Amino acid sequence: MTELLHRAWPWYLTGPLVGLVAVGLLAIGNKQFGVSQNLRHLCAALVPGNIPYFKYDWRRSGLWNLVFILGVVAGGFVGGVLLANPHPVAITAAAVTSLATLGIRDFSGLVPRELFNWHVLLTLRGFLMMVGGGFLIGFGTAYAGGCTSGHGITGLADLQLPSLIAVISFFAAGAAASFFLLPVLVSR
Amino acid sequence: MTAYFVVGVLFGVVLTKGELVSWYRIEEALRFKGLYLYLVFASALAVAAPGFALLKRLPARSLAGEPIAIPPKVMGRGVRYVAGGALFGLGWGIVGACPGPLFALIGAGVGVMAVVCIAALVGTWTYGYLRPRLPH
Numbered sequence: 001m002t003e004l005l006h007r008a009w010p011w012y013l014t015g016p017l018v019g020l021v022a023v024g025l026l027a028i029g030n031k032q033f034g035v036s037q038n039l040r041h042l043c044a045a046l047v048p049g050n051i052p053y054f055k056y057d058w059r060r061s062g063l064w065n066l067v068f069i070l071g072v073v074a075g076g077f078v079g080g081v082l083l084a085n086p087h088p089v090a091i092t093a094a095a096v097t098s099l100a101t102l103g104i105r106d107f108s109g110l111v112p113r114e115l116f117n118w119h120v121l122l123t124l125r126g127f128l129m130m131v132g133g134g135f136l137i138g139f140g141t142a143y144a145g146g147c148t149s150g151h152g153i154t155g156l157a158d159l160q161l162p163s164l165i166a167v168i169s170f171f172a173a174g175a176a177a178s179f180f181l182l183p184v185l186v187s188r
Numbered sequence: 189m190t191a192y193f194v195v196g197v198l199f200g201v202v203l204t205k206g207e208l209v210s211w212y213r214i215e216e217a218l219r220f221k222g223l224y225l226y227l228v229f230a231s232a233l234a235v236a237a238p239g240f241a242l243l244k245r246l247p248a249r250s251l252a253g254e255p256i257a258i259p260p261k262v263m264g265r266g267v268r269y270v271a272g273g274a275l276f277g278l279g280w281g282i283v284g285a286c287p288g289p290l291f292a293l294i295g296a297g298v299g300v301m302a303v304v305c306i307a308a309l310v311g312t313w314t315y316g317y318l319r320p321r322l323p324h
Contacts, residue, residue: 011227014206018228019235021199026243028191029252032259035287039312046309053316067189068196072288073295075200076209080296083205089212095221099212110204111211111284111298118300133283134290134304138311140276141287143268143322145261147276148286151269152229155261157236162261162269169273170280171218177281178218185282 008085022153031064034150036141038062038069080110102186115186129185144170191251203292211284218281267323279311 022033040054041062048054088107091099096107104112120126141147144166146155151170155163206228207213217225243256250256280286283304285293290308293301315322 008207009202009205011206011224012231014202014208015228015231016235017198017202017206018208018232019239021195021202022232022236023239023243024195025192026240026256026258027250028195030250030254030256031192035291036312038291039287039308040316042309043313043316047313049313049317051313051316051319053319054313064189064192068192068199069291071193071196071198072200072203072291074193075197075202076204076292076295077200077297078197078295079201079204080209080292080298083201084296085205085207089207089210091212091216091224092222095212095216095219098219098221099215104212107212110207110209110293110296111301116211116298116300121300121303129282130300130304131307133279134307135311135314136275136279137283137287137290137304138279138308138313139315140272140274140279140311141308142272142312142315144272144276145268147288148280149288151273153232153236154258157233157240158258158260159237160261162263162266165266166269166273169270170277173274173277174214174218174281175220175277177278178215181278181282182215 005083006085008087008090018153019157022149022157025068029064032150033154034065034146035069035072036138036147036150038065039138040142041066102182104186125185140170199288200292200295203289204296209285209289209292209296214280214284264324271323279308 025031025033041058044054044056044058106112115129121130144151146166151163151166156167203209208228213224216222240258248256290301290305
């Protein structure tokens with residue numbers, strides 16, 4: 001039984017549940033599923049400056065989403081710590097071979113520990129990957145007006161063309177980053 | 189508000205148990221070495237698309253009593269979707285996590301992801317600052 005609870009979920013359980021979360025938020029309070037909006041809400045709440053983009057009633061439009069994301073952090077603890085999968089991730093053999101060319105040998109845990117830890121943060125590689133990567137995520141999602149959830153799920157499920165354009169763009173750029181930027185960064 | 193917290197917990201568990209927070213899973217997909225992430229997206233949309241259509245067509249209201257409507261995204265010249273999507277994609281490919289998983293990973297004990305989140309906040313703030321000068 002515990003083995004069953006700790007095992008990774010298959011796509012046909014994971015995907016429909018993600019869809020259900022989006023439908024659930026709409027049904028509960030007419031809310032659009034979209035995580036990156038929280039970055040805007042947090043800026044509006046903490047350091048709005050004199051910037052019009054951050055001058056709005058974030059409590060009224062965004063408090064529900066901040067509560068939602070607090071739940072996501074708690075859910076991450078439940079799924080990633082209490083029910084942690086003790087086995088290495090079951091990616092395809094082709095993916096293992098491909099990532100091995102980057103020097104990745106350890107496939108246990110959720111992220112490669114040699115790339116994402118506090119010590120590496122103080123190196124050029126770590127700084128570029130974590131601070132540079134994070135900056136691009138925050139800037140890009142705000143510019144595009146959504147991320148993998150807001151465009152990739154909500155927008156696509158509502159058949160919105162702008163979301164399709166954003167999704168194609170971020171998948172193409174993500175592939176380019178994985179093929180061309182990662183090898184340069186990881187070798188630093 | 190409790191309901192949103194509960195749905196958030198469910199989403200956090202799905203993200204971690206479904207390995208959507210896994211750097212390896214994301215890179216597997218972005219290097220076109222496996223179908224997992226694509227199957228997750230396809231099956232999520234297979235549930236969400238008919239679900240949305242049904243909720244919008246029914247004369248139903250949300251549990252909170254509001255009429256159900258999804259505001260359409262403004263196309264404009266479309267620059268924001270291409271350029272913003274590309275910049276986000278570059279960060280996604282490097283970090284191997286999008287905004288939802290970033291938050292879930294903090295809860296899952298990868299504390300250093302808090303730094304990535306703060307960097308993302310700085311990125312969003314910078315967008316807000318530059319917004320009047322950017323093409324949309």
